[in-house]
Amino acid sequence: MGKLITISGVKRSFSTGQFNIVRISLERAGYKVNVLGPPYKLRDIPNKEIDLLKIHKYDEDIANRADKIFLTERNWLEVKNSMIRFYERDITDSDVEHEFLQLKKWKWHSKIPVFHFELWDDYPMIYIELVLKYLNINDSVGEIFREFNNLELPDEGKDEKTLLFHNHITR
Secondary structure, eight states: OOEEEEEEEOTTSSHHHHHHHHHHHHHHTTOOEEEEOSSOOGGGOOOOSEEEEEOOSOOHHHHHHOSEEEEEEOOHHHHHHHHHHHHTSOOOHHHHHHHHHHHHHHHTTOOSOEEEHHHHHHOHHHHHHHHHHHHTOOOOHHHHHHHHHTOOOOSSSBOTTTOOBTTOSOO
16 A cells, blocks of 8 residues: 655645645655645545645545645735635635634644744745655755746646646745
């Protein structure tokens, strides 16, 4: 059976960025990574060498099956403002509260600390070091940072490998 790694937590909290740092790190370490984006249920996951799933909505079956759960979080007001910019519509406080409720549920299962957006903002190399530590991978932080920074947004829609949308603000 393959390993299942999830990137979970609050929407608009650098989860796609963390997804790509984890993906790049695993690929550079020689793993064959099966990229999965939402929506997924456990029965849909094909059990490849490594299934890397980005999922925000809490799923107990996936949480129980996951080998590693990376969590992302961001300041409440910044999440709301980012959701407004990304979705180009009004976002209610209850929409944002719903995202933080999902994170709370994921936290029950995660043995890995929450990665805060602010850490990436201030200390990207330390952020990558922590990801590598929890993946038990020894690699060049600088090379991963360079490769991550070279990711490009698609002209439209979503890129199926990076899960970046054309209107992502940060990678």
